[in-house]
Amino acid sequence: MNHFDEMTVLLYLEGQLDAARAQEVKxxxxxxxxxxxxxxxxxxxxxxxxxxxxxxxxxxxxxxIAPPERGSAPWGWLTALGxxxxxxxxxxxxxxxxxxxxxxxxxxxxxxxxxxxxxSSSFWKGWDAMRSAMEFTAMAILGLIxxxxxxxxxRRATTFAVVMAAALCAVALPPPAAATDTEHGHPxxxxxxxxxxxxxxxxxxxxxxxxxDVDGDLITWSRSVTVNGHxxxxxxGGGELVTVNGTVDGNVRATCQTLxxxxxxxxxxxxxxxxxxxxxxxxIGGTATxxxxxxxxDGHVGGDLLAFFxxxxxxxxxxxxxxxxxxxxxxxxxxxxxxxxKFKGPNPPDVAPSAKLGGPVEFIRHERGPDRTSPRYYWHxxxxxxxxxxFGLVLLLIAPGFFYDVANACKKVGPTSGLxxxxxxxxxxxxxxxxxxxxxxxxGITALFLYAIAIYSTQVFVGAWLxxxxxxxxxxxxxxxGRLALGLAIIRLLRLIPYLGALVAAVVVIWGLGxxxxxxxxxxxxxxxxxxx
Amino acid sequence: MxxxxxxxxxxxxxxxxxxxxxxxxxxxAWGELYRRYAPAMFRFxxxxxxxxxxxxxxxxxxxxxxxxxxxxxxxxxxFTAWLYKVASNHCWDLLRRRRIRQDLxxxxxxxxxLEHPDPGQLERLQAEHSSKEVRTGLAKLPDRARMALVLRYxxxxxxxEIAETLGVRxxxxxxxxxxxxxxxxxxxxxxxxxxxxxxxxxxx
Numbered sequence: 001m002n003h004f005d006e007m008t009v010l011l012y013l014e015g016q017l018d019a020a021r022a023q024e025v026k027x028x029x030x031x032x033x034x035x036x037x038x039x040x041x042x043x044x045x046x047x048x049x050x051x052x053x054x055x056x057x058x059x060x061x062x063x064x065i066a067p068p069e070r071g072s073a074p075w076g077w078l079t080a081l082g083x084x085x086x087x088x089x090x091x092x093x094x095x096x097x098x099x100x101x102x103x104x105x106x107x108x109x110x111x112x113x114x115x116x117x118x119x120s121s122s123f124w125k126g127w128d129a130m131r132s133a134m135e136f137t138a139m140a141i142l143g144l145i146x147x148x149x150x151x152x153x154x155r156r157a158t159t160f161a162v163v164m165a166a167a168l169c170a171v172a173l174p175p176p177a178a179a180t181d182t183e184h185g186h187p188x189x190x191x192x193x194x195x196x197x198x199x200x201x202x203x204x205x206x207x208x209x210x211x212x213d214v215d216g217d218l219i220t221w222s223r224s225v226t227v228n229g230h231x232x233x234x235x236x237g238g239g240e241l242v243t244v245n246g247t248v249d250g251n252v253r254a255t256c257q258t259l260x261x262x263x264x265x266x267x268x269x270x271x272x273x274x275x276x277x278x279x280x281x282x283x284i285g286g287t288a289t290x291x292x293x294x295x296x297x298d299g300h301v302g303g304d305l306l307a308f309f310x311x312x313x314x315x316x317x318x319x320x321x322x323x324x325x326x327x328x329x330x331x332x333x334x335x336x337x338x339x340x341x342k343f344k345g346p347n348p349p350d351v352a353p354s355a356k357l358g359g360p361v362e363f364i365r366h367e368r369g370p371d372r373t374s375p376r377y378y379w380h381x382x383x384x385x386x387x388x389x390x391f392g393l394v395l396l397l398i399a400p401g402f403f404y405d406v407a408n409a410c411k412k413v414g415p416t417s418g419l420x421x422x423x424x425x426x427x428x429x430x431x432x433x434x435x436x437x438x439x440x441x442x443x444g445i446t447a448l449f450l451y452a453i454a455i456y457s458t459q460v461f462v463g464a465w466l467x468x469x470x471x472x473x474x475x476x477x478x479x480x481x482g483r484l485a486l487g488l489a490i491i492r493l494l495r496l497i498p499y500l501g502a503l504v505a506a507v508v509v510i511w512g513l514g515x516x517x518x519x520x521x522x523x524x525x526x527x528x529x530x531x532x533x
Numbered sequence: 534m535x536x537x538x539x540x541x542x543x544x545x546x547x548x549x550x551x552x553x554x555x556x557x558x559x560x561x562a563w564g565e566l567y568r569r570y571a572p573a574m575f576r577f578x579x580x581x582x583x584x585x586x587x588x589x590x591x592x593x594x595x596x597x598x599x600x601x602x603x604x605x606x607x608x609x610x611x612f613t614a615w616l617y618k619v620a621s622n623h624c625w626d627l628l629r630r631r632r633i634r635q636d637l638x639x640x641x642x643x644x645x646x647l648e649h650p651d652p653g654q655l656e657r658l659q660a661e662h663s664s665k666e667v668r669t670g671l672a673k674l675p676d677r678a679r680m681a682l683v684l685r686y687x688x689x690x691x692x693x694e695i696a697e698t699l700g701v702r703x704x705x706x707x708x709x710x711x712x713x714x715x716x717x718x719x720x721x722x723x724x725x726x727x728x729x730x731x732x733x734x735x736x737x
Contacts, residue, residue, distance in 0.1 A: 006711060016707060040652065052663075055664040056572070058576070058579065
């Protein structure tokens with residue numbers, strides 16, 4: 001008695017046994033009822049499987065009726081690119097261009113973008129500009145939903161029409177908003193000598209001259225501001241040229257191209273200016289915090305001085321401590337510093353022998369930008385690579401499917417770069433808009449937080465894709481990790497290259513973000529739900 | 534073994550002419566070829582991949598590949614076999630990328646003992662489940678088991694072809710198929726009323 005196991009029976013039925021063995025099975029089955037029953041059951045199971053799998057009782061989706069043309073169906077990336085371009089256009093016409101126009105009007109050179117960004121609230125365009133951004137975001141979302149609903153009915157012609165219409169709408173939207181934006185400055189404003197303003201004074205003018213007295217604060221945004229009179233509160237100002245010849249009892253806070261103080265400021269001065277000039281007659285009662293390109297300090301600062309600059313010529317006096325950071329510092333013969341003197345810069349300061357200092361100058365060598373000669377810089381790069389790798393490792397352990405899908409989505413260059421640009425620009429704007437309402441703040445902050453994580457994770461996905469591109473597809477955990485490590489290392493190396501590195505970083509972020517969004521979108525599509533178990 | 538006959542399959546001469554026209558860039562011929570074979574390819578993808586959307590995308594992508602690779606098709610071999618080869622490689626490639634944990638799970642598949650089935654229960658199971666239920670059950674199987682069944686019982690691939698597609702030894706294909714059949718029985722028995730078979734066949 002010698003029964004066959006199921007495996008042998010299956011191989012016999014599938015014709016995979018050699019002739020002798022098959023004959024054995026046949027002979028045994030003829031004499032053994034149990035084995036014959038098993039053989040019959042497995043044989044009918046094979047037929048049943050073929051019939052069940054081969055049944056043509058499901059319809060082919062409408063989307064598949066037309067054959068794919070050369071090149072994959074382009075509606076995905078056409079949409080994404082259209083929306084991305086629309087978003088970039090809105091952002092440009094709605095925000096950056098008016099800023100630049102305003103800035104140019106105010107005498108800012110365009111190179112002064114940092115100052116512009118820093119004091120962006122001075123350029124606040126009101127709700128109209130915000131509304132146009134909101135309209136675009138809303139429209140983009142609506143468009144995406146409609147396309148998602150219609151995705152099965154899409155034919156190429158319809159698709160093309162919809163995409164073009166969406167792009168046209170996006171382009172057509174901003175102009176009306178832009179028309180309401182430009183508000184020219186008032187003509188010259190002068191507060192004549194002897195006149196007095198009892199409250200705060202807020203002026204937006206081309207040229208503002210204060211010869212009289214202001215009891216409160218002076219808040220002004222003008223091309224040129226000259227204060228010859230007496231301001232009892234603070235001065236908050238911005239413009240091309242701010243000159244304080246008179247007396248200010250409070251603080252001066254200004255951002256401008258040139259700030260000159262020849263008068264007296266009772267309290268503190270905080271200024272971000274291209275040029276800052278404290279005249280020999282000028283006096284600052286409190287501390288001075290100054291950021292500027294060329295800074296000349298010949299007058300008196302009662303408290304501490306904190307200065308960031310390209311060049312600083314110091315020939316005045318400081319009652320407190322002197323802290324400076326910049327390219328070059330000259331301490332002239334007339335300088336007096338009561339407290340300590342600290343300077344951070346590439347070269348030691350030039351100190352005149354007759355300068356009266358409270359102590360020796362403490363000099364800390366500090367190069368601008370990364371010091372590519374120091375091994376520490378490269379050690380940092382290795383650490384950053386390691387951090388990226390660990391992040392990828394955790395991601396791979398937590399959500400391997402997601403990890404692969406995103407890395408895989410990187411292959412679709414068109415849709416990913418379009419979506420990447422769109423989300424890179426739209427998400428922070430949307431999050432900030434949401435933050436405007438109190439209820440929206442947690443949502444907005446969470447969104448920004450996730451955005452930061454998403455941006456960081458882009459290098460991992462692009463790295464994984466890059467590694468796979470180089471070493472070929474690998475299956476399983478180990479090979480994937482190896483490819484990730486290689487890809488990340490290459491990205492990091494490319495980023496070391498000056499200038500090109502920044503471009504690489506931008507491409508990685510846009511690409512990876514697009515792949516991430518594309519994958520999330522795919523996940524949100526309805527999934528096949530098997531019949532309830 | 535005879536290949537499954539695809540509904541509306543062309544005669545050899547007709548096919549050769551259509552293929553020649555497609556190669557010459559005739560979009561009409563391409564449409565013809567597509568209409569004949571797309572439904573079968575979609576059904577293949579629908580069985581091989583877990584979601585309908587994946588299957589739709591994959592069908593489109595497979596035909597893109599077919600168009601690109603048409604020059605590599607050897608006319609002396611059946612066209613359907615070649616099509617299924619392209620399709621199965623594509624689908625397996627898709628599935629493989631998402632798979633990490635299953636590698637660990639199925640590592641000891643060769644040595645895992647399988648309970649001897651009761652022929653009576655097996656036949657009852659076949660009688661109780663519709664084609665649709667079988668396909669629903671199929672979607673719940675691990676990728677490799679599902680793929681093995683589809684390649685064998687839908688595409689009628691030989692053991693050699695299956696071994697090549699799935700990247701396993703030829704001797705392992707039988708084990709894979711038997712194991713997959715057990716898993717499918719378990720799934721169906723678990724969802725159906727027939728009860729005890731799942732427990733008899735062991736874990737899934």
